[in-house]
Amino acid sequence: MRPAALLAACALAASTVLVAGCGSENAASGSRAASGSPTCASRPPTGDPADLKRDGVTILSQGCGPSPSAQTEFEVTNTETEPFTYTISFEVRNGSGEVTSNPHRTVASVAPGQTVRKTLELGEVPTAGARVRIGKVRAVPADEASEVSGKCPPSGMRITTDEGDAAMGLRAVGLHLANCGTGVVKINGYPRLQLLDERRRPLTGVRILDGTGAISTAGGPDAPPRPVTLRPGEAAYASLMWRNTTESGTPVNVPYVRVTPKPGSPTAIVTPELDLGTTGRLGVGPWTKDRVSRPATPDGYSGGRPSRTPGSTGE
CATH class of the missing domain: 2.60.40.3230 (Immunoglobulin-like)
Known part of the structure; x- marks a missing residue:
């Protein structure tokens, strides 16, 4: 300040x-x-x-x-x-x-x-x-809240989003998963998302796609999902990508997203404020290990933008 x-x-x-x-x-x-x-x-x-x-x-x-x-x-x-x-x-x-x-x-x-x-x-x-x-x-219900400054959730996984990027109608937001616990976290594939409206009710009419290539190929071809192992203090990210084009119909705005990082894990609700326009599509990239060095201690990861190196993989 x-x-x-x-x-x-x-x-x-x-x-x-x-x-x-x-x-x-x-x-x-x-x-x-x-x-x-x-x-x-x-x-x-x-x-x-x-x-x-x-x-x-x-x-x-x-x-x-x-x-x-x-x-x-x-x-x-x-x-x-x-x-x-x-x-x-x-x-x-x-x-x-x-x-x-x-x-x-x-x-x-x-x-x-x-x-x-x-x-x-x-x-x-x-x-x-x-x-x-x-x-x-x-x-957000307290048991699904996952804010950076709070205590580490019982799952040991903290889910947050960054401020994102926008250019010529193309939007991208990074979804971050940090291991803030004391054990090892293993993830693979794509995070599963449920889109919620202002009253946290499920939204329909939007296709959630595995991969972002159908939205834009500006970042190169979609990388295949690979297993990611996160030790305490390490983190991963997945990219959310969409276009906010508005044509016929009513634009869709998504203030809340419920995230399931891997099958069977507890959910977390984040607030990325997605302005999906009338396109009806949201691309989701696979979990990828964040190559930025983080303190290897519980609650050591403080969020922020991911390292978006094309072709980076997990362990």
Whole structure:
């Protein structure tokens, strides 16, 4: 996080919450704090309810943290019947309404009926009138959550996705499997996927293909699946590829994907946000060992992009 800048004022906006400014003077009275530390009063949010409350997440107030850094306070309420893990994407906008950053926060294992209050540090905000709103909320059953910063799942396999690449309507996302446990993980073939909608219901009408060659041959011919052995700290990846062409029909967007890394293994739900257009096809590459060196300790793999060397194989 960049060094925090001194913010000039605390203000409110009609449509979104204004990030509180932190200066060397008290924001409410205009006087310097007795300790000489920057202070500013916590402000209640006002504005468009859709910007402040969405999918179980509510922005509560804003103020200054222990350092001169903007922050926002929010809470998450689980209305489901089982524990859920929530990932919230916020939008920080400057005085002109431009998005300047998209901080994320994951709140893990919120029990049914529980409300959890958290503070999100926003760091340096470019203007005193910056505004923060809820951008997107993704909620996954806790026993299928597989986020990087959390504990290693009982299976010893952590499933994540990277940010992907896009060019001329062609899309690609890396699906990553990390051995975060203490034993050896052996995989072979293709990950099995179930596409889910906004309410995590199965989507139909999309063909999931073994291999990506039917989508594009830009990366060369499809490599055949080979057995992959992962020791603790090692990882593998599989490429997801599609085209987001939109012609006749209704475009299909897939926020959630349930992944089965190998037959009989526990599933994990990831949120790659697939914009499949109207093509009705998604290509899936085979598991391939990631050649990037990783610490060989439990929880040592921190995610990231795979090493996409053509023709690389597992052990």
